[in-house]
Amino acid sequence: MSxxxxxxxxxxxxxxxxxxxxxxxxxxxxxxxxxDYRRILEIFKKYDxxxxxxxxxxxxxxxxxxxxxxxxxxxxxxxxxxxxxTIDNDLYGTDHCPGFASAAKYIATSVAEVYKDxxxxxxxxxxxxxxxxxxxxxxxxxAVLAEVSGCxxxxxxxxxxxxxxxxxxxxxxxxxxxxxxxxxxxSEGIHYADGTFVSExxxxxxxxxxxxxxxxxAARLAxxxxxxxxxxxxxxxxSLLQRCGAHLASQTDIEEAFxxxxxxxxxxxxxxxxxxxxxxxxxxxxxxxxxxxxPLTAVANYEKKVPLEWITPDxxxxxxxxxxxxxxxxxxxxxxxxxxxxxxxxRLKKIVAE
Amino acid sequence: MSxxxxxxxxxxxxxxxxxxxxxxxxxxxxxxxxxDYRRILEIFKKYDxxxxxxxxxxxxxxxxxxxxxxxxxxxxxxxxxxxxxTIDNDLYGTDHCPGFASAAKYIATSVAEVYKDxxxxxxxxxxxxxxxxxxxxxxxxxAVLAEVSGCxxxxxxxxxxxxxxxxxxxxxxxxxxxxxxxxxxxSEGIHYADGTFVSExxxxxxxxxxxxxxxxxAARLAxxxxxxxxxxxxxxxxSLLQRCGAHLASQTDIEEAFxxxxxxxxxxxxxxxxxxxxxxxxxxxxxxxxxxxxPLTAVANYEKKVPLEWITPDxxxxxxxxxxxxxxxxxxxxxxxxxxxxxxxxRLKKIVAE
Numbered sequence: 001m002s003x004x005x006x007x008x009x010x011x012x013x014x015x016x017x018x019x020x021x022x023x024x025x026x027x028x029x030x031x032x033x034x035x036d037y038r039r040i041l042e043i044f045k046k047y048d049x050x051x052x053x054x055x056x057x058x059x060x061x062x063x064x065x066x067x068x069x070x071x072x073x074x075x076x077x078x079x080x081x082x083x084x085x086t087i088d089n090d091l092y093g094t095d096h097c098p099g100f101a102s103a104a105k106y107i108a109t110s111v112a113e114v115y116k117d118x119x120x121x122x123x124x125x126x127x128x129x130x131x132x133x134x135x136x137x138x139x140x141x142x143a144v145l146a147e148v149s150g151c152x153x154x155x156x157x158x159x160x161x162x163x164x165x166x167x168x169x170x171x172x173x174x175x176x177x178x179x180x181x182x183x184x185x186x187s188e189g190i191h192y193a194d195g196t197f198v199s200e201x202x203x204x205x206x207x208x209x210x211x212x213x214x215x216x217x218a219a220r221l222a223x224x225x226x227x228x229x230x231x232x233x234x235x236x237x238x239s240l241l242q243r244c245g246a247h248l249a250s251q252t253d254i255e256e257a258f259x260x261x262x263x264x265x266x267x268x269x270x271x272x273x274x275x276x277x278x279x280x281x282x283x284x285x286x287x288x289x290x291x292x293x294x295p296l297t298a299v300a301n302y303e304k305k306v307p308l309e310w311i312t313p314d315x316x317x318x319x320x321x322x323x324x325x326x327x328x329x330x331x332x333x334x335x336x337x338x339x340x341x342x343x344x345x346x347r348l349k350k351i352v353a354e
Numbered sequence: 355m356s357x358x359x360x361x362x363x364x365x366x367x368x369x370x371x372x373x374x375x376x377x378x379x380x381x382x383x384x385x386x387x388x389x390d391y392r393r394i395l396e397i398f399k400k401y402d403x404x405x406x407x408x409x410x411x412x413x414x415x416x417x418x419x420x421x422x423x424x425x426x427x428x429x430x431x432x433x434x435x436x437x438x439x440t441i442d443n444d445l446y447g448t449d450h451c452p453g454f455a456s457a458a459k460y461i462a463t464s465v466a467e468v469y470k471d472x473x474x475x476x477x478x479x480x481x482x483x484x485x486x487x488x489x490x491x492x493x494x495x496x497a498v499l500a501e502v503s504g505c506x507x508x509x510x511x512x513x514x515x516x517x518x519x520x521x522x523x524x525x526x527x528x529x530x531x532x533x534x535x536x537x538x539x540x541s542e543g544i545h546y547a548d549g550t551f552v553s554e555x556x557x558x559x560x561x562x563x564x565x566x567x568x569x570x571x572a573a574r575l576a577x578x579x580x581x582x583x584x585x586x587x588x589x590x591x592x593s594l595l596q597r598c599g600a601h602l603a604s605q606t607d608i609e610e611a612f613x614x615x616x617x618x619x620x621x622x623x624x625x626x627x628x629x630x631x632x633x634x635x636x637x638x639x640x641x642x643x644x645x646x647x648x649p650l651t652a653v654a655n656y657e658k659k660v661p662l663e664w665i666t667p668d669x670x671x672x673x674x675x676x677x678x679x680x681x682x683x684x685x686x687x688x689x690x691x692x693x694x695x696x697x698x699x700x701r702l703k704k705i706v707a708e
Contacts, residue, residue: 017470024475105695109601112697116371117598121378127594148696219573239590240481244471247463247602250695330695341459341604341684342502343466 011346016246057086065296068274082276089138092302094278098257101329102249108145115151124180130218134189143185159189161315251332263291287328365700370600411440419650435618436630443492446656448632452611455683456603462499469505478534484572488543497539513543515669605686617645641682
């Protein structure tokens, strides 16, 4: 890293994705199979790695915790720190996770823009917007922030509560009849009372033969709503765009992400290990966010969901509590470096150690 | 309009969609059925409407031309002007159309961001991005501008040339094998040599029974590529977002759109009628764009497509000519008014005349 150009490193603040790369690898329980851990130790020893920072969400904190405990047991001195980062916002023990606020801002802005587009014709339309979040509805709930632009969606469905197709169709029909338009935000993870994902369930109307279906949840719900209401229906999947839309990042988020990394480094240098940086926030008098350290063991393997009290009794909207929680997080517009009207992303040399 | 707050009207520059509303109505040939025209004339007379500005793309210019000719024939003095606006960029006689550049900027930026996201893992991925444009490939071609950010897609398919599924699959497989990744931009309007849209054609592999398929072109191509290559494949549809993403508008586009409207008003006041505002551009020494007036009859009912010389011989990319054409158009970032981190759109009273 020290061989990289400082200006290029600074551009990382506005470069989407992880420039250093990433992995999806489920590491074994070290008590059952320590092959991977012995290999990690070998590499750490070879390069004299004494600090290990691991960036990610729930699974990553689990990995980080396991590596931390293995290092401690092995007697090799290496300080291991978890640095939170997940748009899913489902890490336990922290007010929120870096990444979430920027995705939330992207989602809310896109919902507001689509709202405007969907109402341009006198002939009405039902619009169904599919948002990421398999088990926790933080991202889908963020659609409510479009209210700030006067463009609140009509219905919001989260995976925290069971989905009822009949009630959903009744609600959409009623709103469509009353207003001529209906905008629905749905989490990809919504499921029926029996636990089946709506995105996976076979709907006999569209797939009597049990074929693999193309298209996601939004397309499927659009089909069902069209059949029921006869309305023009659009299914929109925010897809990867909500995860990498750095041009709509929240400056608050960028600053807090940086603070999380900085805190981890400073704490490790000061002797800490086996901890994750968490955020402690105060919203009583403006908004204040401070880092704190939590033991990795206390964080790993818990999933933080949207509190049920923040979901309306009908299960189809979120309360003002959610807005109060999320709105301070999406504040501030980053200054992006552009070249020729296009984003100038960091260009790293990525020199690999011999 | 004069009863609206001037500050709110100014916000229209950064408000997506058309705040005054829009319609999709195919007006009859006045020589065959003049019912609509007589009604329009009645309304115009009732409110003493002497100026009529009609904003849109190909069909709108046809409507505008018909109304203009009817008014001239009827002897009622009303000056009729066409003001171009279409992200499809397919209006004849003008260098480009207001709206196109902002959509192009949204598309190019999104492709660049997705490119970053798609390469984060060591395990490769094929990403297929579906872009609007049923008959003309201007929008899909704009994906090439991601090159400016160092994130050029690998393949670009436009409706201007016939699509060959076997050649496509071979190309994707080869690129995926060589680079471990492949990013494809496709226009929704790509079609086989016999004219069938790829989005509509039944592919036996996925739909042997001829059922209505959910999901669009991207999902369908993703399925076929997955089967052929075994790669992880993502289909992304930019959907309505590319049409209403005002937060990523091009300032050049906004200024030119304003200029088009202003030119139309000034020309009409000066006595012109039956004309459309067009852009004449010079790219030899920097970029210069000037408005000119064209007779509506010369514009209506022609469709401007991407020149075949701008498409590579293999039909799977665009040449530097396209970049030289489009890059000046996406320059400049608008200053957007925000409230609480969210866009502050225009709020009009829309007082309806009695």
